[in-house]
Amino acid sequence: MxxxxxxxxxxxxxxxxxxxxxxxxxxxxxxxxxxxxxxxxxxxxxxxxxxxxxTKEKLYESVARAIIGRAIPAIRQIIESELPLEEKIRRFIDAYIGIISRNPFIPLFIISEVNKHPERFINSILPSDLPKPQFFFNQVEAEIAAGRIRPVRPQHLIVNVISMCVFPFVGKPMMRMLLGMSSGEMRVFLEERKEEVTQFVMAALRP
Amino acid sequence: MxxxxxxxxxxxxxxxxxxxxxxxxxxxxxxxxxxxxxxxxxxxxxxxxxxxxxTKEKLYESVARAIIGRAIPAIRQIIESELPLEEKIRRFIDAYIGIISRNPFIPLFIISEVNKHPERFINSILPSDLPKPQFFFNQVEAEIAAGRIRPVRPQHLIVNVISMCVFPFVGKPMMRMLLGMSSGEMRVFLEERKEEVTQFVMAALRP
DNA sequence: CCCGTGTTTGACCAAATGGTTAAACCTAAA
DNA sequence: TTTAGGTTTAACCATTTGGTCAAACACGGG
Known part of the structure; x- marks a missing residue:
């Protein structure tokens, strides 16, 4: 050889x-x-x-699988950890925005893929170990029952948090136009969001 | 003839x-x-x-311009209206989610377009009368100064609201997998968000 | 009724694109 | 030094796709 x-x-x-x-x-x-x-x-x-x-398709699948395979465990690890709720949310937002900052094209790539070819995505790209948000939901319900946070439906809470983390990157050019920001100002703005989103969520959860 | x-x-x-x-x-x-x-x-x-x-490009531009031309004024109208802040936010969320519910493919279409061809988008598709959020920002600052809402940076507030409205539709298949919902359950869930997001924002703004 | 103008069609073309192949190339082992 | 097997390349092929064109068609006015 x-x-x-x-x-x-x-x-x-x-x-x-x-x-x-x-x-x-x-x-x-x-x-x-x-x-x-x-x-x-x-x-x-x-x-x-x-x-x-x-084939092109095989090459594409390789890339897609690698991207997803790196993204999912990062989320999963935080969402399924044993941390107290507030700390978990803090770290989730911080980690999520951090990851996306370093890979700004990934979210739109995943979203486009899963929208155009859901079957291919599920069958040949998605790993089997999806994040299981049930534990997180239980945690939220417990905090509500104990009166430590305002009543919210946990599914909506998690969707709110993910939305506020991901969307500003996905829609970055749109947001830039709306806010009239330069590229540099936008980078600062997105970095600020780690803190701002965390405070926003904490404020919304006050009893 | x-x-x-x-x-x-x-x-x-x-x-x-x-x-x-x-x-x-x-x-x-x-x-x-x-x-x-x-x-x-x-x-x-x-x-x-x-x-x-x-040409294909011309046809595409026609469609794109029509879509954007319908979407922008809807946003603009609400964001620039003279309503008191709280009512404005309420209506904004309600209208925004309503519009997207009826046109679920549009946000991703716009986002993809503006990401792949920003120049074409700005030059030949975007209308000249973009929403001017300055009045909204002033309104937020005034409410903060009067102590009626918690201090937030208005740019982050508006991005938060838009994110929570739009992203669940853009990332619908992903959210479905994460939450383990059927298509029908998801439709109900998205409809619920009008109310849920409104309450979430109002709770976050409490002084 | 027939003509002219705007509309519609099927056949066709050139370029782009995913994919193949046979030959050239390079290197390690014998 | 020879040689076998993995690696790389240029040329080639079939299909798809955006785009064109001349002929056929439909209909209102003269």
């Missing part, structure tokens, strides 16, 4: 293809991207894409 | 094309849609698409 192993390990052709596909797919989507563009972006011949990943 | 005017006015060929394009574009996006599919959907010959709207 003669494997081409001269280059640094993370720099293999397969990895270069994956990285290029990751960038192109997340920015242009499955339909908008072309194999040629991905090849160019990786600086290699187009046929190599098919050599390593048989 | 011999104009084909036998059919009902709103049923003209041009209108049928527009309606078909509206449906296909909003569900599959610019890249995912094909002219043939739009023609089939309208039940006419493909060449007619080019006869009435010269």
């Amino acid at each position: 003669a494997k081409r192993e001269s280059q640094a390990p993370g720099d293999s052709t397969e990895q270069k293809i994956f990285d290029a596909a990751h960038e192109v797919f997340t920015q242009k989507g499955m339909d908008g991207a072309t194999m040629q563009e991905i090849a160019d972006h990786a600086g290699i011949n187009k046929a190599l894409l098919h050599y390593y990943y048989r | 011999a104009k084909r005017e036998s059919q009902a006015p709103g049923d003209s060929t041009e209108q049928k094309i527009f309606d078909a394009a509206h449906e296909v574009f909003t569900q599959k996006g610019m890249d995912g849609a094909t002219m043939q599919e739009i023609a089939d959907h309208a039940g006419i010959n493909k060449a007619l698409l080019h006869y009435y709207y010269r």
